[in-house]
Structure formats: structure tokens, C-alpha cells
Amino acid sequence: MTLSKLFSDFFDSEKAGGLILIACTLFSLTLANSGISESYLHLWHYQIGTHSVEHWVNDGLMTIFFLLIGLELEREVYIGELSNLRNALLPISAAIGGMLIPAGIYLMLNYGTATQSGAGIPMATDIAFALGILSLLGNKVPVSLKIFLTALAVIDDLGAILIIAIFYTKTMVLTNLFIALGIFVLLLFLNRMKVRNLIPYLIGGVVMWYFMLNSGVHATITGVLLAFAIPFGNGDEKSTSYILQHFLHKPVAFLILPIFALANTAIVLNSESLSGLGSNYALGIALGLLLGKPIGIWLFSFVSVRLKISQLPEDLNWKSIFGVSFLGGIGFTMSIFITLLAFSDAEHINSSKIVILISSLIAGVIGLLFLKSTLKNSGASNG
Template identity: 50%
Template structure:
């Protein structure tokens, strides 16, 4: 009988580090979000808001976090997408099929549910519930330890990576403002130079990173959201057949800790600070709040589980190894945790509407909390029944 192909030890180790780092980062992210909520609803709230909007050089502190530091986060996302697509869990079509179909359903269903609730209203927020936060989701699944099959963790990671790619495309296509063509042309020229460095076999990271800073500035001035410069840079970093010491793997390894434990917590501190006590009484039941919360809690699970179940029933693919339908449903619920990407898209969708922005953030927090709790409890129950 033919033995299954196992990934090389280096790739398996990289995946384990990826899952562990993201899970640990999820706990820090939760703490930062809670602290931001407490600060925003305390007597320190006005001073905290003034601090975030204060200028630090050419940009406000909040802009440095959302436009500059988050570009580094998107660089890491791009590196993970490239590695997994070339040499990892998404390297072949059979491996891509189930998480790819589930991710497609998980982006479409929440968006449609949001639009149904907000028809004729704030439709620009349709993409907010379409994103999955891998750090939070893996943080929750890590609490269950060995009760969840490793195949489900890999499925969730692969789905979230495809989901991140979808979010990047959505931001590029639907949340880009008026374009400044000279700066856009400059960014294109820098990308050509980066591609030539890759083709010439340059493996030192310094020239890529220096040109990446220039690329970020040009993209910032071009009208395209500056964070997309991180993804563009990632796709030019040499992968060298997925070897552990390749420039891509080295940069990804270096970025994990600062992104998970510094950049994302700072993003949460800056953007989860919703002054709930200062909102109008109807904000909790506003269409935007309900649309985002329902999209994450109901739309995500319907799309992810429904599309995955249909693909399995049609025999296009199979369930993850050693996993049952209840466990797949639990993971689909965890996909409704949309914190980082959902709040980021909120900032773009409602940049000039503070009340709608606050309502959307409420929906993100409520939907993510309920999805995470429901997914954890269902996976815990499934594990209990298996033990029995």
C-alpha cells in the first residue's frame, strides 16, 4: 500500500511554530482588546482618544499603527500565503479544495446576510463580517489541546490563510480611494526592481526591506491603502523551494514575535476602544451592529460548514482526518471570530462615519465573542462524547 506523503521535517516544524505562535498571540490580543474597552469607557477615555489622534511626526499615532505597523502585519500575511501556496498545506489542489470551498462560503454568506439586514442602508460594510481572525481562532482551539485532531487545526489555518488572501483582494478592489498615478507608477517601478532582485538570486534581506520602505511610502501616497505594500513586498521575497533557511522563512520567523505580541496588541489598543457608554441607546440594535454580529455568528458558520458539507457530500473532497461533523461545525463557528481583519475593514468602510464605525466595532466584538464561545463549547462537547 502506498504510504502517505509527509511534509519534510522543516516544513512540519514551521507549521507547528506558526500554530503555536498565533495561538499564544491570540491570548495577548484578547487582553489588549479588553484593556482598550476599559480605557474607552473610563474617565481616561477622552485623554486616551486624544493621545491616539495626536501627531507623531507626519502622521497621527493611530495612523502610524493602522497604516505603518499593520503593513508589517500584512507582510507576514503575504509571506504565509506565499509559503503555504508554494510548499505547504496549500501546495496542491487536493489540499486547497476543502479549505478553499469553505473559505469561499465563509466570505459570501456573511456578506449576503449583512446586505440583507442593511438593504438600502450602510451597505459599504458588507465585507466586515467576511474575515476570520486566525490569531483568535487558533487561540481558542489551543485551549482544547489534544481534544481537537491536528487535521482540524491545519484545516482552520489553511482556511484562514485563504480568507486573508480574500480580504486583501477585497481591500484592493473595493476600499481604494482616488489614485495618484505618478506615485502608483513609482510603486510599480519599485516592484519591478524587487522582482529583478529575486530573479537575480539576491538572498540578502536588507535590499528587499529598504526598497519595501520606499514601496510603502509610494503606496501610501498613491491612494491604494498603504498596508497592501506589505503583501506586494512579500510576494517578491525569495522562497528557495521552501528551505528552512530561505529569505522567506527567515523573515517570517523574525516577524512572528513582534507581530503577535506587539503590532496586533497595539492595533487592538487603538481600535477596540469603543466608548459603549457614550453611544446612543439604539446603537446595540442598529442595522450595522446586527448585520456584522449576525454575519459573523450565523453567516460564517452557514457558509463554512454548509459549503464544506456540500463538497464532502458531492465527494469532491473528504472530511479532515479523524474529525466528525460536530467538530467541523465547531471549527466553522470559530471562523466567526473576525476581530483584526474585520475591524481593519471597518476603518476603511466607515472612515468618515464615526457612529457607523462604532456600531460596526460593537458588532465585531459581539459576533466574535459569541462565535468563539459557541465554537469552544461545541468542540469541548464533541471531545467529551469521544472520550466517553
């Protein structure tokens, strides 16, 4: 099995981006707890128009990130590993388990309380961090494992986006939502009319994003919708989808995600933010990421194969799936996204961010060590 050039580019940019994310997180935490803390925090809370800089990063720049995710998913569905239904059903099953079990664990501890809205926090996997950790194992990693983790994280993030759209939309302006969806239908019509020029799609995407932003639905869902409206053609280097995806790799990995990390990890570590670490919501997040994720991903994968719903690739075994399932517990990006929507209290938000960072670190280390031990004799090649 060989990796396509575009998938290789995607994986390489994501793994490098993941390592940069770690550096940016440490840098941001350091500044937030230094002598210039007040100025640094003010930078992200500075108002531009009707929103803060942090808000523009989360709702604006991250839409481009999800556009790239959508383009990669589209490629995998049309001509990649996910084009085979039985291959696709394995990461789909894993993603479903990796969302349901963590949410269930969280709700067991928080149902009926003021913090039950945080059930979505431990449900997501951060693709950049997860691939960054996996990349540390070099060519020991089987190709199918890279594809499984990428597909799992992409489907997982799309699931999180849908959860945000359905459960974390407090007030919905239907007129704006229908206009946004109307623009999406128009872009699909342009696709059917074989309009290959990228400009109309990008202009339409910006307008769709504006109305989605003002509809109450999380604006980042626009990126995913736009990705599936952009013409894929036969997927070669001249296709509209390929050109845009290739262009977005490095800006997303080396600019957009690092800015997101800086903006969302500006956390002041004090008695107030640390006091919530022993609470039920913090415990729910930690157990969801560290136990719920690996149990859900592995169990649902195992059951789907045993029931012959999906099939396990020849170069994978259940130990490698179990190791990668811990990498699925690296929540970061979407977990922080959902935290900002689930809670309005600063103490809850900061404590949740700290728990997400600690749990993601532990999950990453466990996954790395387990896979290092499991794959040490595999001699897998990237092809």
C-alpha cells in the same frame, strides 16, 4: 501527520498572541471608559506628520502582520498542506463561502441604504483570536483542523485585503499605484536573479509601502506582495523566507497585534455608541458573523467535497468543520479595519466595533464549547 517546526512556531505564537489580544482589548476598553478616558483617546489620535498614531498602527505596523501572513501562505502553497491542489481547495472553498454568505446577509438588511458599504465588515476571520481560542482545547485538536483553520483565516484575510483594495478605495492615484507595482516587479526580478540577501527586498518593500500608502489602495496589501517576492528557495532554515518568517513571529504576536488591539478598541461606551446596536447595520454585522460565517464555511466545504472538488482530511469530520466554522465568525482585526474604511460617522464606527467584539466573543464561545464536546473522545495528537 506531523507539523513542521515553523508551522508549530507560528501556531504557538499566534495562540499566545490571541490570548494577549483578549487581555489588551479588555484593558483598552477599561481605560477608554475610566477617569483618564480623554487622555487615553488623545494618545491614539495624536498627529505624527500627516496621520494619527492609530492610522500609523493600522497602515504601518499591520503591514508587517500581513507580511508574516503572506510568508506563511507562501510556505503552505509551496511545501505545506496547500501544495496539494485538492487539499488547498477545501480551505479556499470554505473561505469563499465564509465571505459571500455574510456579505449577502448584510446586504439583505442594508442594500440601498447609507450603510450598505459595511457589507465587507462580517466577511473576515481574525487569525490570532481564532487560533487563540482553538489552542484552549490543547492536544485534542487534530493537526488537520489547525491547518484548516490557519489556511482558512489566511485566505480569508487576503480576500479581505483584496476587497479593501477594490471596493474601499475612494480615490486612486494611478501614478503612485503603478510605481508601487513597478517596485514589486523589480523585486520579483531580483528573486529570479537568485538574489538571496534580504536587505534589497526590505528596502524595496518600504518604498513600495510608501507609494501604495499614497496611491489610495490600502497600504497593508504591500506586506502580502512583498512576501511573495522574497526568495523561498527550498524552504529550509537557511532560506531567506524562513529566516524572515522565523524572526517576525514573536514581534507580530507580542507587540504589533497587541498595539493594534489597544488602538482600535479604545471605545467609549455611552448612550450614543450603544444606541446604534439595534440598527440594520449592526444586525447585519452580528448575523453575518454569527450565522453567515458558520453557514458559509461549512456549506461551501461540504459542497466542494461532495462535488469532488476537494477532499476532507482523514482525521477530520463534518462536526469538527462545523465547530471551526464558528471560530471563523471571530472577525476582530479585519472587521475593524473595514469598519474604519466603510463608515466615516463616529457613531457608526463605535457601534460597529462594539457589535464586532460582542459577536466575535459569542462566536468564539460557541465554537469552543461545540469543539470541546465533539473532540472530547478524539485523543488527537499534535504529532
